[in-house]
Amino acid sequence: MRSTSTSVALRQARQHLLETGQCPSGLVDDRLARSWRRSLDNGLAPTGRLGCHDNLEHPALRQLRSLHQELLAHSRPVMEYLFEQVRDSQSVVVLASPCGTLVDTCGDPYFLGKAERVALTSGASWHEAQRGTNAIGTALAEMAPVEVHGAEHFLERNGFLTCAAAPILSGTGQLLGILDISSEHSRGNPHTLGLVSTAAHMIENRLLVSGSQRHIRLHLHPHPEGIGTVAEGIVLVSEDGWVVGANRSALAMLRLSAGQLGSVSLDQVLDARLDDLMQRHQRRPEAPLSLRRHDGAALFGQLVPDRRTVRATPAQPPTPQAPDDALARLDTGDARWRAAAAKTRRVLDKPIPLLIQGESGVGKEWFARSAHQSGPRRNGPFVAVNCAALPESLIESELFGYAAGAFTGGRREGRAGLLREAHGGTLFLDEIGDMPLALQTRLLRVLQERQVVPLGSAQPVAVDFALVCASHRHLREEAEQGRFRSDLYYRINGLAVELPPLRERTDFEALSQQLLQSIEPGRTLRLAPSVMAALQNYRWPGNLRQCASVLRTAVAMLDAHEDRVEWHHLPDDFQHELQRAERFAAEPQPARAPQNLDELSQSAIQQALESCRGNMSHAARTLGISRQTLYRKLAQRKQRAAR
Known part of the structure; x- marks a missing residue:
C-alpha cells in the first residue's frame, strides 16, 4: 500500500466511507479501499473496541503450532535473521498461520510490550474480520505483499503501527502462512516491504527443498551465478517427467501458473527431456545445464536428483534418528498426522489412555493398531471392539463376559469377554461415543478398579490393558449435552489426538x-x-x-x-x-449477500462452524461469543426454519 497517503486524504476517505459505505476514488489506492470496505462489511467500527479477549488458550495454541511445526521450524531462523536487519527500529517479526492467527514472534522487548497491548502476540487472530485493515489480514485477503501505515489501519487503536506482510506459499501455490514486520509508525523503514517479501521467498525455498525427497529438483536462473541465491527458481519434477511443484520464481521463468502444476511435463516448457538432463548431470554433476524455453529464452539449471542441495548452508546439528516403528511405516508425510503420531509415542509406555478423534474413514483403527505395535505391549493381544456395530442386547456379555450357566443360550462353560481377552495387551474401543449410557457406567467402574465382574458372577477378575478409544463424534460436546458420561470422557481422554480428513x-x-x-x-x-x-x-x-x-x-x-x-x-x-x-469447482457459485443484521449473524455462525469442523467451543471462540450464546442462536435458527 502507498506510504504517501496524507492524513487529510485518509480522514476524508474514512469519513466518506462511514457516511456512504464507499471510498471515493483518488484519495486512497484501490487495495486500501477494498480492505476498508471489507472491514466495514464485517461490522467493525474504526473507534470500536474488540468484542472479547480472542487469544487462543495455551492448549489450543500448542495444537495450532503442532499443525504448522514444519513451517515454524523453517521460518524461525529466517525470522531471527530478519530481526537483526531491523533491530534498531524497535520492531517485531511475526509469523501467522493461514487463518491469520499469530503462531510465533521475534522482536525488541520494549516494542513487544507495546505490541501486546493491541494483541500483537502469539495466539491472537489478525484476520481482517477481527482486526480490520492490517498488513497480516490484508495480505491474507489479497494474497499479495501489503504495507499498512499508521492511519491506514481501519481500527484507530492500531494507528501507531506501521506493518509490512507477505504470504508464504507452498510449491503447489497453497497458502502456508504470513510473515510480517511491525514497528511504531514513526520508525517505519521504506525498505521493510522488500525485506519481508525476500524473507518469505527464503522460507518458501527452504520448505520446498526440505519436502523434495521424493522428486527430482531443478534449480533455474537466467544467469549461472544466480543459482543458489534467493532469486533462483526451484522446480520439482516427478520421475516420469511431470512438473509437480515450483516456487514463484520458477513459475515466472517457465511462464506457468500454480494451477498447471501436475498437468504439464518438463519437455512442454523446456527444450529438453528429463532423461537427457539426467545423463548430462551424470557426466558433469557440477556444471550448470544450458537450457532453453520453447520461445528461445535462455536459462541455466542445476539438477539435484537426491536430497543434496546446491545452496551452501551452515553446519547443522545432527538430525535425530527418525523412529522406525509401525507408526513410522504409516507415515507418508502429512504434518498433522505426523504430529499426532509423535505425541502418541510419548505415552505408549505410560498408563495414559489414548483418544483418537476424526471423521469416519480417516484410519483411526489403523492408527490404533500401529500404536499398539509400536509400544511395549506389542507382543500382547490387540482386541478391537466396534461399539456401534455390536447389538445392544449382546454388548454387555461380549465386553464383560459371563459365568457358566449365567443365562439360557449362553455357552455352557461361560465366556471370558473382550475386556479379559485384552489382558496384557491393548483394548481398542472404536466409536465409543455410540456406547449406551448404562454400559458406560460399568465400563467406568472397570477402568477405575481394573477389575471385571462377569455377568452371573460375584467374583471380580483383575485386568491389565492399555486403553485406546476412538470416535467420530466430538465427545466433549456430547458430554456437555448429556449424551456421554462426562466422568468417562475425562477417564478415557488422557491424550487426545485428531487425525486429519483425507481432503x-x-x-x-x-x-x-x-x-x-x-x-x-x-x-x-x-x-x-x-x-x-x-x-x-x-x-x-x-x-x-x-x-x-x-x-x-x-x-x-x-x-x-x-x-x-x-x-x-x-x-x-x-x-x-x-x-x-x-464442473462445480469451475463454475462460480452465485451467493446472495446477507440482507440484514440477522442474516449476517447467521452467515458468520455457519462459516465459523464449517471452518471449525463442527467444534462448538472453537466456533464460539472464533465468533467472540460464549458457547451458551452460540447454542441459543442455533436454537433460534431452528425455530425460524420450523415456522
Whole structure:
C-alpha cells in the first residue's frame, strides 16, 4: 500500500466511507479501499473496541503450532535473521498461520510490550474480520505483499503501527502462512516491504527443498551465478517427467501458473527431456545445464536428483534418528498426522489412555493398531471392539463376559469377554461415543478398579490393558449435552489426538502410492498424472476407506501388462462424480449477500462452524461469543426454519 497517503486524504476517505459505505476514488489506492470496505462489511467500527479477549488458550495454541511445526521450524531462523536487519527500529517479526492467527514472534522487548497491548502476540487472530485493515489480514485477503501505515489501519487503536506482510506459499501455490514486520509508525523503514517479501521467498525455498525427497529438483536462473541465491527458481519434477511443484520464481521463468502444476511435463516448457538432463548431470554433476524455453529464452539449471542441495548452508546439528516403528511405516508425510503420531509415542509406555478423534474413514483403527505395535505391549493381544456395530442386547456379555450357566443360550462353560481377552495387551474401543449410557457406567467402574465382574458372577477378575478409544463424534460436546458420561470422557481422554480428513492431508501422492502397494504388494503401480490431480482435488467424504475402495477396484480393472491407473480404470459412477466435482469447482457459485443484521449473524455462525469442523467451543471462540450464546442462536435458527 502507498506510504504517501496524507492524513487529510485518509480522514476524508474514512469519513466518506462511514457516511456512504464507499471510498471515493483518488484519495486512497484501490487495495486500501477494498480492505476498508471489507472491514466495514464485517461490522467493525474504526473507534470500536474488540468484542472479547480472542487469544487462543495455551492448549489450543500448542495444537495450532503442532499443525504448522514444519513451517515454524523453517521460518524461525529466517525470522531471527530478519530481526537483526531491523533491530534498531524497535520492531517485531511475526509469523501467522493461514487463518491469520499469530503462531510465533521475534522482536525488541520494549516494542513487544507495546505490541501486546493491541494483541500483537502469539495466539491472537489478525484476520481482517477481527482486526480490520492490517498488513497480516490484508495480505491474507489479497494474497499479495501489503504495507499498512499508521492511519491506514481501519481500527484507530492500531494507528501507531506501521506493518509490512507477505504470504508464504507452498510449491503447489497453497497458502502456508504470513510473515510480517511491525514497528511504531514513526520508525517505519521504506525498505521493510522488500525485506519481508525476500524473507518469505527464503522460507518458501527452504520448505520446498526440505519436502523434495521424493522428486527430482531443478534449480533455474537466467544467469549461472544466480543459482543458489534467493532469486533462483526451484522446480520439482516427478520421475516420469511431470512438473509437480515450483516456487514463484520458477513459475515466472517457465511462464506457468500454480494451477498447471501436475498437468504439464518438463519437455512442454523446456527444450529438453528429463532423461537427457539426467545423463548430462551424470557426466558433469557440477556444471550448470544450458537450457532453453520453447520461445528461445535462455536459462541455466542445476539438477539435484537426491536430497543434496546446491545452496551452501551452515553446519547443522545432527538430525535425530527418525523412529522406525509401525507408526513410522504409516507415515507418508502429512504434518498433522505426523504430529499426532509423535505425541502418541510419548505415552505408549505410560498408563495414559489414548483418544483418537476424526471423521469416519480417516484410519483411526489403523492408527490404533500401529500404536499398539509400536509400544511395549506389542507382543500382547490387540482386541478391537466396534461399539456401534455390536447389538445392544449382546454388548454387555461380549465386553464383560459371563459365568457358566449365567443365562439360557449362553455357552455352557461361560465366556471370558473382550475386556479379559485384552489382558496384557491393548483394548481398542472404536466409536465409543455410540456406547449406551448404562454400559458406560460399568465400563467406568472397570477402568477405575481394573477389575471385571462377569455377568452371573460375584467374583471380580483383575485386568491389565492399555486403553485406546476412538470416535467420530466430538465427545466433549456430547458430554456437555448429556449424551456421554462426562466422568468417562475425562477417564478415557488422557491424550487426545485428531487425525486429519483425507481432503486436508498434504501427502496424498505418497499415501495413494502406499495404498496401491498394499493392494498389489509384488507389483509396481502408479496413477496417471491427470488421475492423480483429479483425486487430489476430490473431497473424499468417505476418506481413506473410500479411497482404498476406489483404488482397489481400479487395480482390478488393469490388464496383466498394465502398471498405470488411467481414467477408464476407475469405476463409472466415481468418474461421473469426479467430473461433476470439477464442473462445480469451475463454475462460480452465485451467493446472495446477507440482507440484514440477522442474516449476517447467521452467515458468520455457519462459516465459523464449517471452518471449525463442527467444534462448538472453537466456533464460539472464533465468533467472540460464549458457547451458551452460540447454542441459543442455533436454537433460534431452528425455530425460524420450523415456522
